Amino acid sequence: MRVCLASTSPARLMLLRQAGIEPVVLSPDADEDAIAAEAQARRGAALAPDELVLLLARAKAADVARRVGEEHPGFDGIVIGGDSMFALDGQVYGKPYTPEAARARWERMRGATGVLHSGHSVFRVRPDADPVEATAVAEASVTFAADVSDAEIDAYVATGEPLLVAGAFTVDSLGGAFITRVEGDPSTVVGMSLSTLRALAAELGVTWTDLWTPRSQR
Numbered sequence: 001m002r003v004c005l006a007s008t009s010p011a012r013l014m015l016l017r018q019a020g021i022e023p024v025v026l027s028p029d030a031d032e033d034a035i036a037a038e039a040q041a042r043r044g045a046a047l048a049p050d051e052l053v054l055l056l057a058r059a060k061a062a063d064v065a066r067r068v069g070e071e072h073p074g075f076d077g078i079v080i081g082g083d084s085m086f087a088l089d090g091q092v093y094g095k096p097y098t099p100e101a102a103r104a105r106w107e108r109m110r111g112a113t114g115v116l117h118s119g120h121s122v123f124r125v126r127p128d129a130d131p132v133e134a135t136a137v138a139e140a141s142v143t144f145a146a147d148v149s150d151a152e153i154d155a156y157v158a159t160g161e162p163l164l165v166a167g168a169f170t171v172d173s174l175g176g177a178f179i180t181r182v183e184g185d186p187s188t189v190v191g192m193s194l195s196t197l198r199a200l201a202a203e204l205g206v207t208w209t210d211l212w213t214p215r216s217q218r
Contacts, residue, residue, distance in 0.1 A: 022213040057120055075125055076127060144169075
């Protein structure tokens with residue numbers, strides 16, 4: 001049973017590898033800003049964080065599910081797509097991209113608790129059948145240390161790590177020392193909830209342990 005990760009996120013790839021899965025990786029062709037804008041225009045209002053992350057996760061996974069058979073002939077397995085956003089005090093944050101935005105974000109986050117929303121889309125793909133999808137959203141609350149100093153924020157931002165991750169923090173790398181509490185599946189904060197992926201795979205008739213890559217092939 002093969003696994004394809006519809007993402008170029010190093011954190012998601014690392015998470016699957018740590019879980020014993022060596023996936024093939026395909027970059028989804030999905031304009032996230034355009035997809036979100038179109039959905040919000042149809043509704044006439046902003047989407048809630050859980051709706052938005054699921055919408056984007058589904059778009060990414062669906063694109064790769066359509067292409068995986070062409071790029072990997074005979075592919076038989078699952079395609080995993082995900083998207084994450086962080087909500088704090090009623091405001092939703094994605095990647096900060098710039099040092100200035102990341103620094104301002106951390107000044108608001110220290111001593112506060114926010115919620116990381118992670119959308120998951122899993123497609124069961126076979127050579128002789130149409131893809132079948134299962135979806136879910138996982139959430140985890142994250143509490144940040146109140147005594148994080150301005151100097152520590154500057155040093156963390158200078159590493160570049162928080163610029164390209166949802167919420168401007170990691171829990172499994174340099175940012176972990178500034179987090180005092182996580183409620184929920186900790187892997188959700190890394191990028192995907194492994195327990196959620198296992199449940200979605202089961203919904204599609206796939207046993208999680210069948211996805212493990214033999215050690216000789218990792």
